[in-house]
Amino acid sequence: MTTNADAPRHGSGDRKLRTAVLLLGMVMVLMITGAAVYVARVHPSLAGPLGVGAAVLGAVAGAAAMVSRLVR
Numbered sequence: 348m349t350t351n352a353d354a355p356r357h358g359s360g361d362r363k364l365r366t367a368v369l370l371l372g373m374v375m376v377l378m379i380t381g382a383a384v385y386v387a388r389v390h391p392s393l394a395g396p397l398g399v400g401a402a403v404l405g406a407v408a409g410a411a412a413m414v415s416r417l418v419r
Contacts (some may be wrong), residue, residue, distance in 0.1 A: 372391070
């Protein structure tokens with residue numbers, strides 16, 4: 348495969364956008380985790396359902412990762 352020197356390259360704007368999206372995603376995950384821990388500590392009766400929900404979300408995330416690798 349040959350490269351074209353005249354073709355536009357991915358600039359730093361692409362990298363900055365990816366970094367911003369990654370950081371935003373990490374902040375959201377930390378906020379959701381903190382909220383789940385807070386609810387589990389304040390309302391211990393909800394700890395069971397929160398654990399089941401976390402397990403289901405973990406399985407869905409794993410399945411989505413496998414599908415995305417297969418599609419690529």
